[in-house]
Amino acid sequence: MMDLRWWDGVVKCPTCGGIKVCWMPSQRVWKCYAGHPKRTFSLKTGTIYEDSPIPLEKWLPATWMLVNCKNGISSWELHRALGVSQKTAWFMLQRIRLASQDKTHNKLAGEIEADGTFIGGKARNMHASEREEKIKGRGPDGKTVVAAVLERGGTIRARVCNTRRKAELQAFIRENVEAGATVNSDALKSYEGLDEFTHQAVDHAVQYVDGNIHTNNCENFWSLLKRSLKGTHVAVEPFHLFRYIDEQAFRYNNRNMSDMERFVYVMRHIIGRRLTYKQLTGKDGQVAHG
Ligand SMILES: [Zn+2]
Numbered sequence: 001m002m003d004l005r006w007w008d009g010v011v012k013c014p015t016c017g018g019i020k021v022c023w024m025p026s027q028r029v030w031k032c033y034a035g036h037p038k039r040t041f042s043l044k045t046g047t048i049y050e051d052s053p054i055p056l057e058k059w060l061p062a063t064w065m066l067v068n069c070k071n072g073i074s075s076w077e078l079h080r081a082l083g084v085s086q087k088t089a090w091f092m093l094q095r096i097r098l099a100s101q102d103k104t105h106n107k108l109a110g111e112i113e114a115d116g117t118f119i120g121g122k123a124r125n126m127h128a129s130e131r132e133e134k135i136k137g138r139g140p141d142g143k144t145v146v147a148a149v150l151e152r153g154g155t156i157r158a159r160v161c162n163t164r165r166k167a168e169l170q171a172f173i174r175e176n177v178e179a180g181a182t183v184n185s186d187a188l189k190s191y192e193g194l195d196e197f198t199h200q201a202v203d204h205a206v207q208y209v210d211g212n213i214h215t216n217n218c219e220n221f222w223s224l225l226k227r228s229l230k231g232t233h234v235a236v237e238p239f240h241l242f243r244y245i246d247e248q249a250f251r252y253n254n255r256n257m258s259d260m261e262r263f264v265y266v267m268r269h270i271i272g273r274r275l276t277y278k279q280l281t282g283k284d285g286q287v288a289h290g
Pocket of ligand 1: 018
């Protein structure tokens with residue numbers, strides 16, 4: 001962790017960047033000599049682990065498991081493995097998920113697959129008001145629409161959509177794919193009119209693969225995502241769904257890394273990021289069970 005954080009071996013104050021610091025063994029923190037508030041700091045200061053009483057001895061294995069378990073890990077598994085409460089485990093996983101989000105925004109190019117799927121939809125288990133909202137805004141049976149664009153041999157971008165309508169799907173594609181790329185999709189009407197691309201559609205009512213025209217790589221991603229949601233995350237609230245999609249996309253996009261490379265990659269993101277309880281839940285004091 002020290003090597004990752006201070007690659008040149010010099011401990012620096014996260015507040016002022018100064019190197020005049022001393023280690024205070026009794027409190028297990030460093031203290032900066034400069035005259036500013038927040039003079040003491042630890043390895044956790046300024047990372048997503050800050051302000052948590054959970055020691056790095058639990059945070060680091062939790063991070064390792066999240067980034068390297070192919071089907072994801074549930075808060076219940078982490079609770080058993082680390083001896084923290086399930087609620088704490090849930091909070092830890094959500095913090096780590098934030099850090100593993102892909103923040104690159106280069107557009108995809110070349111051979112592209114565009115596809116969508118429906119997730120969830122157990123509307124009868126929701127509160128009446130919530131159910132009404134889901135059924136009004138979403139796909140059949142209150143399912144949530146998820147759209148993806150994938151560059152063959154490269155990366156995937158996936159996100160929750162309100163509808164499968166043309167305006168929304170095409171805006172998502174244009175935002176993420178370079179003009180001139182070849183876009184493969186199914187025969188859904190929403191994909192018609194992608195004029196700045198070479199658009200090729202395969203009608204799933206007839207066949208799934210027509211030579212090079214197919215969305216098989218997207219289909220693979222959906223099945224991984226659904227397996228992880230079904231098997232691991234018992235009940236994912238729609239509000240949190242995007243985090244699980246990002247997590248699966250992260251593992252997909254870094255599939256050629258070794259476990260250690262993937263871990264180090266995420267640790268570099270974790271350093272210098274924070275997340276408050278409110279950002280995490282969207283409201284105060286409500287915890288999901290996933
Ligand atoms: Zn300082």
